[in-house]
Amino acid sequence: MTLLKVENLEVYYGVIRALKGISFEVGEGEIVTLLGANGAGKTTTMQSIMGLIHARSGSVTYDGKNITGLPSHKIVRMGMTQVPEGRRVFSELTVYENLLMGAYIEKDKAKIRHDIEEIYSVFPRLDERKNQVAGTLSGGEQQMLAMGRAMMSHPKLLMLDEPSMGLSPLLVDQVFDIIKHFHSTGTTILLVEQNASKSLAISDRAYVLENGAIAYSGTGKELSESDDIKKAYLGG
Amino acid sequence: MEFINTLVNGLNIGVIYAMIALGYTMVYGIAKMLNFAHGDIIMVGGYTIYVFCAMKAASSPAFFFVAIAMAVIVCTLLGVIVEKVAYKPLRGASPLAVLITAIGVSYLLQSLSQIIFKSATKFVSVPELGKVSIGAVSIKVSTIITLVVSIAVMISLSLFVKYSKTGRAMIAVSEDRGAAQLMGINVNSIITITFAIGSALAALAGLFYLLQSPYIYNTFGAMPGIKAFTAAVIGGIGSIPGAMLGSIVLGMIESICDSIAPIAPYKDAIEFSILIIILLVRPTGILGKKRREKV
Ligand SMILES: Nc1ncnc2c1ncn2[C@@H]1O[C@H](COP(=O)(O)OP(=O)(O)OP(=O)(O)O)[C@@H](O)[C@H]1O
Ligand SMILES: [Mg+2]
Numbered sequence A: 001m002t003l004l005k006v007e008n009l010e011v012y013y014g015v016i017r018a019l020k021g022i023s024f025e026v027g028e029g030e031i032v033t034l035l036g037a038n039g040a041g042k043t044t045t046m047q048s049i050m051g052l053i054h055a056r057s058g059s060v061t062y063d064g065k066n067i068t069g070l071p072s073h074k075i076v077r078m079g080m081t082q083v084p085e086g087r088r089v090f091s092e093l094t095v096y097e098n099l100l101m102g103a104y105i106e107k108d109k110a111k112i113r114h115d116i117e118e119i120y121s122v123f124p125r126l127d128e129r130k131n132q133v134a135g136t137l138s139g140g141e142q143q144m145l146a147m148g149r150a151m152m153s154h155p156k157l158l159m160l161d162e163p164s165m166g167l168s169p170l171l172v173d174q175v176f177d178i179i180k181h182f183h184s185t186g187t188t189i190l191l192v193e194q195n196a197s198k199s200l201a202i203s204d205r206a207y208v209l210e211n212g213a214i215a216y217s218g219t220g221k222e223l224s225e226s227d228d229i230k231k232a233y234l235g236g
Numbered sequence B: 001m002e003f004i005n006t007l008v009n010g011l012n013i014g015v016i017y018a019m020i021a022l023g024y025t026m027v028y029g030i031a032k033m034l035n036f037a038h039g040d041i042i043m044v045g046g047y048t049i050y051v052f053c054a055m056k057a058a059s060s061p062a063f064f065f066v067a068i069a070m071a072v073i074v075c076t077l078l079g080v081i082v083e084k085v086a087y088k089p090l091r092g093a094s095p096l097a098v099l100i101t102a103i104g105v106s107y108l109l110q111s112l113s114q115i116i117f118k119s120a121t122k123f124v125s126v127p128e129l130g131k132v133s134i135g136a137v138s139i140k141v142s143t144i145i146t147l148v149v150s151i152a153v154m155i156s157l158s159l160f161v162k163y164s165k166t167g168r169a170m171i172a173v174s175e176d177r178g179a180a181q182l183m184g185i186n187v188n189s190i191i192t193i194t195f196a197i198g199s200a201l202a203a204l205a206g207l208f209y210l211l212q213s214p215y216i217y218n219t220f221g222a223m224p225g226i227k228a229f230t231a232a233v234i235g236g237i238g239s240i241p242g243a244m245l246g247s248i249v250l251g252m253i254e255s256i257c258d259s260i261a262p263i264a265p266y267k268d269a270i271e272f273s274i275l276i277i278i279l280l281v282r283p284t285g286i287l288g289k290k291r292r293e294k295v
Helices: A042-049 A072-077 A095-102 A109-122 A124-128 A139-151 A169-184 A196-202 A220-225 A227-233 B002-031 B038-054 B061-090 B095-117 B141-163 B165-175 B177-182 B187-212 B222-235 B240-259 B264-281
Strands: A002-013 A016-027 A031-036 A057-062 A080-083 A157-161 A188-193 A205-210 A213-219 B131-134 B137-140
Touching: A002 A042, A002 A188, A016 A031, A016 A042, A016 A057, A016 A188, A016 A213, A031 A042, A031 A196, A042 A157, A042 A188, A072 A080, A072 B177, A080 A139, A095 A109, A095 A139, A095 B165, A109 A124, A109 A139, A124 A139, A139 A157, A139 A169, A169 A188, A169 A196, A188 A196, A196 A220, A205 A220, A205 A227, A213 A220, A220 A227, B002 B038, B002 B137, B002 B141, B002 B165, B002 B187, B002 B222, B002 B240, B038 B061, B038 B095, B038 B187, B038 B222, B061 B095, B061 B187, B131 B141, B137 B141, B141 B165, B141 B187, B141 B240, B165 B177, B165 B187, B177 B187, B187 B222, B222 B240, B222 B264, B240 B264
Parallel strands: A031 A188, A031 A205, A080 A157, A157 A188
Antiparallel strands: A002 A016, A002 A057, A205 A213, B131 B137
């Protein structure tokens, strides 16, 4: 079943046409990757799906409902959220308070406490640092926090914008393991990455964005074996 | 006992500035705008108290509380309405357009007060509160009320921001509006709440001024507004503890100037010069921090 359907999405920044009418979809339970070089329009795609940027034309359908133009906070309540590019944790709040913010739409205090414990068990490092302000965490810890915070709202669809950016190889592996873990608990994943080999390896399907348009699409396996993709994104 | 008088007087001026500066700084931090009409909310609060005190039961202390409550309610509603009507449509517009609009709102409120209440200064029949003596110093009861209420408000506000869900959402919105929306926070309602709190505090400031000197006029809020804005900038605009600290610092400076006869007439000039010096040394104010660059 299709969970997210993007049709002919077109986004402008002033006169710059950042997305030239792209279409793609994410099925329930899938991991789908959106690959693309710097400036291809990946972040723009993510933000316009979430309602943080307004599309000039086109539509976004989530769970059978047209969510085009809906404010972001309503979209989050429908069960979709995003780990934004560059983490964007609340640096003045502690780790614990950041996780509480992630549960902003949840009213049940007992459930929030339970969920936070669960996040701590996935990220023991966050438990150790729970009273530290997030601005003083390392980049890797901030990425863990951003992922944990997003999971606090129990999204049906989680979008991650370059979660491996700027991390050491060991941490990159850990990030991908955690994405697989979230997926195994029933979360559908839309992943934006430049790390093509790792993301294609865990993806059911992938799309390649070039200059604001979808250039290729296929299963993770197909794309990782394609010569064009190898040349452009896998360094050989 | 001159020293204690200067100290108490400085605190008194400072906490009133803080009631106003908190509104400036919270609105700046959360809505990212300078609300230059904020001072005029104080004026509206003052006229509300004037209207109720002019009614027959004026000098009854119980009725005075009704007047205060009405001032708080009227200012809160006015702040929220101004935000909805004048500022909300400009979300995402250039900061200059918002600033000009705020100045326009300020003139509008002053002109309306001139049409309704005329331009002559009015006497407000606030209750006579007298003085109390503590040891060798005698302090006005109005000063004690001002200090106690303001300090209680500042503590409550700090606790609210730190420990309530809405307070934390305010911090989140001020830090990163987009990320806050991704938490499911409705930024518009957080901005509305911010204007409501700031305007309620402005009403209290209006009350405290009237307790000190019971006269109201159209530009009643102008000078306090500018002074409190100065205090907010000295403390670090956008920072709540900064607004409190900056206000106390400014109040103390003003009180010291007042206590030294030859320089007293120049106190405003001295205060604004200190603003300029602090901004030269520390452009972000005492407690303001530089925005962390996003990765
Ligand atoms: N706020 C903006 N104003 C103007 N142009 C923008 C803005 N944001 C993005 N762009 C432009 O839109 C295009 C797509 O940007 P986007 O951030 O979506 O790329 P991306 O694929 O996420 O790149 P990266 O991998 O570097 O994050 C780029 O050419 C960029 O310069
Ligand atoms: Mg990007």
